[in-house]
Amino acid sequence: MVSAQKGQVRVITGNATGAYGAMLCRPDVIAAYPITPQSEIAEQLAQFKADGVIDSEFVEVEGENSAMNVVLAASVAGGRVFTATSSYGLVFMYDALQETSGFRAPVVMVNANRETPGIHAVSSGQQDMISARDAGWVQIITENDQEILDQIIMAYMLAEDNDILLPVMVNYDGFYLSYLAEAVEIYQIEDVDKFLAPLKKQSPRQKLVPGVSQGCGTHGMEMGYVEARYKHTQAMERVKNKVDEIDKKFGDYFGRYYGGQIEEYRTDDADIIIIASGSATGTARTVIDAKREQGIKVGLIKLRLFRPFPAERLIQALKGKKAIGVIDRSICFGWKYGPICMELKVLTQELGSVPILSYIDGLANLDITIPHIGRVVDEVNEAAKGKPYQDVTWIPMEE
Amino acid sequence: MKEIRIHGRGGQGAVLAARMLASAFVQEGKSVASFPMYGFERRGAPVVAFTRIDDKPIREKTQIYNPDCIIVIDPGLLSLPTLFTGLKPESVFILNSPKKLPEKPNDNLKIGGVVDATGIAVEVIGRDIPNTCLLGAFAAATSWLKLESILKVLPDYLSGDILQRNLKSAERGYKEVEVTKW
Numbered sequence: 001m002v003s004a005q006k007g008q009v010r011v012i013t014g015n016a017t018g019a020y021g022a023m024l025c026r027p028d029v030i031a032a033y034p035i036t037p038q039s040e041i042a043e044q045l046a047q048f049k050a051d052g053v054i055d056s057e058f059v060e061v062e063g064e065n066s067a068m069n070v071v072l073a074a075s076v077a078g079g080r081v082f083t084a085t086s087s088y089g090l091v092f093m094y095d096a097l098q099e100t101s102g103f104r105a106p107v108v109m110v111n112a113n114r115e116t117p118g119i120h121a122v123s124s125g126q127q128d129m130i131s132a133r134d135a136g137w138v139q140i141i142t143e144n145d146q147e148i149l150d151q152i153i154m155a156y157m158l159a160e161d162n163d164i165l166l167p168v169m170v171n172y173d174g175f176y177l178s179y180l181a182e183a184v185e186i187y188q189i190e191d192v193d194k195f196l197a198p199l200k201k202q203s204p205r206q207k208l209v210p211g212v213s214q215g216c217g218t219h220g221m222e223m224g225y226v227e228a229r230y231k232h233t234q235a236m237e238r239v240k241n242k243v244d245e246i247d248k249k250f251g252d253y254f255g256r257y258y259g260g261q262i263e264e265y266r267t268d269d270a271d272i273i274i275i276a277s278g279s280a281t282g283t284a285r286t287v288i289d290a291k292r293e294q295g296i297k298v299g300l301i302k303l304r305l306f307r308p309f310p311a312e313r314l315i316q317a318l319k320g321k322k323a324i325g326v327i328d329r330s331i332c333f334g335w336k337y338g339p340i341c342m343e344l345k346v347l348t349q350e351l352g353s354v355p356i357l358s359y360i361d362g363l364a365n366l367d368i369t370i371p372h373i374g375r376v377v378d379e380v381n382e383a384a385k386g387k388p389y390q391d392v393t394w395i396p397m398e399e
Numbered sequence: 400m401k402e403i404r405i406h407g408r409g410g411q412g413a414v415l416a417a418r419m420l421a422s423a424f425v426q427e428g429k430s431v432a433s434f435p436m437y438g439f440e441r442r443g444a445p446v447v448a449f450t451r452i453d454d455k456p457i458r459e460k461t462q463i464y465n466p467d468c469i470i471v472i473d474p475g476l477l478s479l480p481t482l483f484t485g486l487k488p489e490s491v492f493i494l495n496s497p498k499k500l501p502e503k504p505n506d507n508l509k510i511g512g513v514v515d516a517t518g519i520a521v522e523v524i525g526r527d528i529p530n531t532c533l534l535g536a537f538a539a540a541t542s543w544l545k546l547e548s549i550l551k552v553l554p555d556y557l558s559g560d561i562l563q564r565n566l567k568s569a570e571r572g573y574k575e576v577e578v579t580k581w
Binding site for chain 2: 011282
């Protein structure tokens with residue numbers, strides 16, 4: 001492969017970008033149920049089907065649980081599949097989510113992050129993906145519209161790799177990215193075909209064929225169950241390097257690199273590090289630049305891969321740093337820290353006794369603002385100097 | 400960077416206007432980012448939509464707190480106590496109203512533009528969708544972009560008869576806006 005041709009640049013929303021990303025990968029079967037703030041994807045894909053832009057089988061379902069079961073079945077039958085959801089929809093397919101990962105079905109799903117049931121909130125927040133953290137899916141978080149498109153293409157490359165065979169959830173902040181109109185380069189479909197072509201050269205994965213009797217699925221007794229779980233976790237471990245490899249290949253071909261599991265921004269000579277994910281990382285970059293001009297040696301780590309957790313890359317990037325601040329757009333019932341911060345705390349042995357400050361912000365459509373991130377940088381900087389610090393800060397509660 | 404905030408109500412086209420504006424600036428070689436903020440999709444509920452334009456890529460993903468321009472589609476929202484909060488110095492105010500502009504409503508305002516976009520929309524489009532008329536008024540009052548750039552991108556969003564009517568509405572907004580310099 002050399003490099004891709006120039007694509008068509010259009011000003012479209014994150015949701016429309018999701019639909020274009022799916023279209024470019026030519027799924028055999030699509031099933032999706034509309035839900036705020038994802039509805040536009042389901043609508044756009046239906047429009048593509050009506051206009052003959054895609055020849056996918058488009059299954060109109062009566063809810064998200066059916067959507068996931070439809071794409072699971074189609075995937076197990078050997079097809080490439082796509083679905084999209086958010087919040088209540090993700091929760092409504094919770095059993096099917098686990099079935100899908102148990103089947104090791106390479107389903108690709110877009111999730112427009114939104115707060116979950118309990119407190120009815122039609123608003124942004126990553127609580128939905130966090131609630132599905134242990135469902136056995138690969139979970140990746142994106143920062144802007146172009147990355148949504150690019151990550152969907154990379155997600156198929158990852159999910160359908162014979163070394164992986166796991167479902168992949170591509171997340172983006174609902175409202176903030178789902179409705180964000182930006183200029184997006186939509187690649188030539190022939191180029192996406194070429195990029196994904198290596199998948200066809202693999203030996204075909206095991207599939208269910210009508211009339212052929214064979215065992216398949218998530219029924220495992222005792223050792224059968226243990227072995228399936230063991231292999232699943234091993235595959236999860238392999239995801240990490242594979243994400244980095246695919247990112248490199250994607251960048252070499254399409255010209256955009258995202259850093260794989262994590263992206264490091266101005267971290268090389270940094271004393272302190274801010275960790276963020278999703279749309280807030282864009283804002284954080286501007287704050288990092290401004291604070292650098294004030295003489296604070298701060299860097300940013302954008303967490304792209306949340307499941308599996310990129311422990312090794314983080315240890316490497318955080319070694320020797322004097323303090324770390326983690327911004328979470330969700331909460332963790334049972335721990336006072338935010339979920340990403342909680343995961344990072346597991347690495348304490350490798351990182352040493354470095355202060356790790358947890359920040360909760362951006363729940364329920366509240367903004368993760370420039371002053372908020374500025375405050376995080378200042379407080380982490382003080383902690384690095386040995387000053388006492390607050391373990392966990394709910395930023396909106398202190399305003 | 401220039402930041403534009405549009406205040407309207409569900410169904411008046413605030414969200415689409417913000418997007419159309421972004422597309423029009425792309426015609427002039429700018430980087431753009433535009434998004435609205437609302438919960439449920441409901442007709443009549445207050446909606447705010449944001450558009451950022453810059454010569455370099457836009458990374459910020461926050462709402463707009465310090466606009467260079469506010470566009471008010473629904474004059475009923477003039478009573479919002481926070482409407483003018485955070486305006487940058489020398490900023491622009493575009494209002495849909497059949498009345499005259501209010502006396503310089505904020506110290507940071509430099510230019511005001513008022514047009515009866517609802518009246519024009521009802522006449523030209525046949526419905527109270529004043530958004531494209533206000534985009535024309537915006538181009539005339541700010542001179543930040545050419546009317547042609549707006550007209551050129553409307554076919555990306557509308558088609559057929561409704562497109563023709565909106566093109567006319569935008570042109571009339573451009574011609575009929577009353578601009579005041581403070």
